[in-house]
Amino acid sequence: MPFQPQEVDKNAVATIRMLAADVAAKAKSGHPGAPMGLAPLAHLLWSRFLLCDPKDSHWLNRDRFVLSNGHACILQYTMLYLLGYKVTLDDLKQFRQLNSLTPGHPEANHTDGVEVTTGPLGQGFANSVGLAIAAKNAAAEFNRDGFELFNNYTYVFLGDGCMQEGVACEAASLAGHLRLNNLIAFYDDNKISIDGDVSCSFTEDVTARFKAYEWNVITVGDGDKDFNDIYDAIVKAKECKDKPTLISIRTTIGFGSLHQGTHSTHGSPLKEDDIRQLKEKFGFNPDDKFIVPQEVIEAYKGYAKRGSDAHAEWNKLYAAYGEKYPKEKAELERRAAQKLPEGWEKCLPSFTPEDKPAASRKLSEGVLTKLSAELPELLGGSADLTGSNLTRWSDATDFQPPATHLGDWSGRYIRYGVREHAMGAIMNGLHAYGLHIPTGGTFLNFVSYALGAVRLSALSQFRVIWVATHDSIGLGEDGPTHQPIETAAALRSLPNLAFWRPADGNEVSAAYKVAIESLKTPSVLALTRQNLPQLEGSSIEKAALGGYVVIEESNADVTLVSTGSEVAICRDAIKLLKEKGIKARLVSLPCFHVFDKQSLDYRLKVLPDGHPILSVEAYSTYGWGRYAHVHHGINRFGVSAPYDDAYKFFDMTDSAIADKAVNVVNHFKKLGTSLESPLGLEAKFLAAN
Incomplete structure (x- = not known):
C-alpha cells in the first residue's frame, strides 16, 4: 500500500x-x-x-x-x-x-x-x-x-x-x-x-x-x-x-x-x-x-x-494454538518464563577417582551432549573451532538457511566462523530474545577478542555461556600468542561475570549447573586440552559453591589453593610435603565470583586463619591477593613447547610447588606471628568502615 x-x-x-x-x-x-x-x-x-x-x-x-x-x-x-x-x-x-x-x-x-x-x-x-x-x-x-x-x-x-x-x-x-x-x-x-x-x-x-x-x-x-x-x-x-x-x-x-x-x-x-x-x-x-x-x-x-x-489478535491465535498443540504451548511458556525443566540437573555426569583422566574440554562435550537432550532452549555454536573445543553434540543440526542444504532454521548449532567478537555480541541478542540459552566456543585467549561483548553481557545481566578451551600453557606448542596468561585476571575483574576453571569432571558439571541456573549472570568456562585426573574429595555439590576443601588436614602448616589443571599437581605436591613432615591442606577454587557469594563463615572454613595460604595457578598472580598470602604463578608470557615441558619451565610441577611451600612455611614460622586469612582481614576492614 x-x-x-x-x-x-x-x-x-x-x-x-x-x-x-x-x-x-x-x-x-x-x-x-x-x-x-x-x-x-x-x-x-x-x-x-x-x-x-x-x-x-x-x-x-x-x-x-x-x-x-x-x-x-x-x-x-x-x-x-x-x-x-x-x-x-x-x-x-x-x-x-x-x-x-x-x-x-x-x-x-x-x-x-x-x-x-x-x-x-x-x-x-x-x-x-x-x-x-x-x-x-x-x-x-x-x-x-x-x-x-x-x-x-x-x-x-x-x-x-x-x-x-x-x-x-x-x-x-x-x-x-x-x-x-x-x-x-x-x-x-x-x-x-x-x-x-x-x-x-x-x-x-x-x-x-x-x-x-x-x-x-x-x-x-x-x-x-x-x-x-x-x-x-x-x-x-x-x-x-x-x-x-x-x-x-x-x-x-x-x-x-x-x-x-x-x-x-x-x-x-x-x-x-x-x-x-x-x-x-x-x-x-x-x-x-x-x-x-x-x-x-x-x-x-x-x-x-x-x-x-x-x-490481541496474536493472543487469540495463541489460545487456539494451545488447544491444538498443548505440549508445544507449555514448552514455550516454560522457556519464556525462564524456568528450567524439572529435574534437568540429574543429567549432569558425576565422577569418582576410578574414572579415567580426561581433558576438561572432553568432559564439557559430554555435558553438552546430555544438556542438549534436556534443554531444548540450548543454542550452541563455535567460532570455527568445533573440532578443537568440542562444543557440538553428536546429533546436532546446524542453524542454516534451508536452501543451502547445510542445515535448517530449527538447527541448534551456529557456525560463527572466525568471528569471536560478533559471536559474543550475537549471543547477547540470542539471550535478549527471551527463549534461548546461548553457548559459544573458542580458545580462552580469544575471548579477549570479544571482551567488549562479554562486558555488555555482564552489564546487561544476560545468561551467556562461553566454552573457552585451551585454557593455559597446557595448550603447548602454539606458544605465547595462544597461551592466556592474563585473560583470567581480566575476566575475573568484571562485575557480574562468573569465570570457571574446573579441575575435574565433577567441577565441569558444577560449572554448567551454576551457569545455567544463573539467570542474570554470564559465565566463561576455561577448559583444558590436556587430560586431568578425577579428584578424590570433589563433587558437583561442593564445586557448585565456587570453592571447597579437597584435602583436609588438622593443624595444617600450609594451605595450597589452586584451580584447573594445577589442582592435581598440588595434590601430588602435598604427598611430597608429607614426606618432609609438613602438613598441607588443598583447596580448589574454580570460581571466585561464586565463592565470594558464600557466607564468610564458610569461606573462612575453606581458607582459614592460622597458617599461610599459597596460591598456585599457571596464570598471572594478579587478583590472588584476596585469597592467599603468597603466590606461585606466571607473570610473563608463555613459551612454545610441548605442554609438559612448558609446565617444567615455569616450575608448575609437584616438586617445585612443594619446595615453594616449604619456603613459605619456614618464612612465616620465623616471623612468629599468627596469620589471619586474607578473607578475614578484608571482612574486618569492611565491618570497621
Whole structure:
C-alpha cells in the first residue's frame, strides 16, 4: 500500500526534533544531532511499521528495535515516551541524571522497551543479528500450519561509527550468509563523526560492501523530508524474502539547527539562541520547553493501539494454538518464563577417582551432549573451532538457511566462523530474545577478542555461556600468542561475570549447573586440552559453591589453593610435603565470583586463619591477593613447547610447588606471628568502615 500522509506527520517529526534539543539542553549533555536527523525515519517506522505493545513490552512476537548508535538514545527514549511505554516526560527531563530511567546510553533491564544495552559502537548491530537468529529459530520450532506465532522483524539503527567497528563487519558478514530476511538495518549516512566530516577517515562505499555481504541494499537520498521514499524503502525491505536488508538513508545531522550538517551538533547540546530559532522555524513557541502538541499525543495513542490490537489478535491465535498443540504451548511458556525443566540437573555426569583422566574440554562435550537432550532452549555454536573445543553434540543440526542444504532454521548449532567478537555480541541478542540459552566456543585467549561483548553481557545481566578451551600453557606448542596468561585476571575483574576453571569432571558439571541456573549472570568456562585426573574429595555439590576443601588436614602448616589443571599437581605436591613432615591442606577454587557469594563463615572454613595460604595457578598472580598470602604463578608470557615441558619451565610441577611451600612455611614460622586469612582481614576492614 502506498504511503498515506497525515496532517500530523510533519508536526510529529518536528516534535521529536524539539524534544531532542530540549532534553540535551536541560541535561547540559548528550547528542541531539542524530535524533534530529533521524526523526522522520523514527516517526515513520514507529507509526506505520513497528508492531509492539507498550502495555506489554515483553510480548513474545513483538518487533524488536535496536539503537546501535546508542549515543542517539534521546531518540529512543522519546519514541518510547510517545508510544506509551513506562517512560514519562519527566523521565526525559531527567536525562543522564543519577538513577534516572533515561541514562546516557540505552541499558537493557533498566528502561522499559529497551531490548539490549548499546553505546559501544557496533555492538547493537551485532545484537540485532542475534535477535533475528533467535526469531528464525523460534519460528521453526514452534510455528505450525495456520499458526504463525513468530513472524516478527528486528529493526536496527546504526551510524558511521558502527560501520567502522570490526564487530559490526563480522556480524554483517554472518547475517548475509544466514539470509536473515527478518533483519532490517537503517544506516544513518550523515557523513559526520566526532572528529568532523567522515571523509577524514572513512571513504569506502558502504552499500557496495553490504552487497558483497549478500545483503539487499536500498538507498534513500533524502531522509530529511522525503517521507514517501523512506516509507517505500521499508515496504521493499519487508518484501525481500532471502536476504537481510540495509537501507542507507542520507540525513542531515542536527537538521534545523544553525549548525546542521556539522559535528558541533553531534556530542553537545544546542545553544539557547539556536534552540529558539529552531522552534520558530518549525512553528513552536520559542519560550516553551518540552512541548508535545495534543494532536501528536493522540496520534501516538492510535499507533500504540495498532500494536495492542495486533497483540490481541496474536493472543487469540495463541489460545487456539494451545488447544491444538498443548505440549508445544507449555514448552514455550516454560522457556519464556525462564524456568528450567524439572529435574534437568540429574543429567549432569558425576565422577569418582576410578574414572579415567580426561581433558576438561572432553568432559564439557559430554555435558553438552546430555544438556542438549534436556534443554531444548540450548543454542550452541563455535567460532570455527568445533573440532578443537568440542562444543557440538553428536546429533546436532546446524542453524542454516534451508536452501543451502547445510542445515535448517530449527538447527541448534551456529557456525560463527572466525568471528569471536560478533559471536559474543550475537549471543547477547540470542539471550535478549527471551527463549534461548546461548553457548559459544573458542580458545580462552580469544575471548579477549570479544571482551567488549562479554562486558555488555555482564552489564546487561544476560545468561551467556562461553566454552573457552585451551585454557593455559597446557595448550603447548602454539606458544605465547595462544597461551592466556592474563585473560583470567581480566575476566575475573568484571562485575557480574562468573569465570570457571574446573579441575575435574565433577567441577565441569558444577560449572554448567551454576551457569545455567544463573539467570542474570554470564559465565566463561576455561577448559583444558590436556587430560586431568578425577579428584578424590570433589563433587558437583561442593564445586557448585565456587570453592571447597579437597584435602583436609588438622593443624595444617600450609594451605595450597589452586584451580584447573594445577589442582592435581598440588595434590601430588602435598604427598611430597608429607614426606618432609609438613602438613598441607588443598583447596580448589574454580570460581571466585561464586565463592565470594558464600557466607564468610564458610569461606573462612575453606581458607582459614592460622597458617599461610599459597596460591598456585599457571596464570598471572594478579587478583590472588584476596585469597592467599603468597603466590606461585606466571607473570610473563608463555613459551612454545610441548605442554609438559612448558609446565617444567615455569616450575608448575609437584616438586617445585612443594619446595615453594616449604619456603613459605619456614618464612612465616620465623616471623612468629599468627596469620589471619586474607578473607578475614578484608571482612574486618569492611565491618570497621
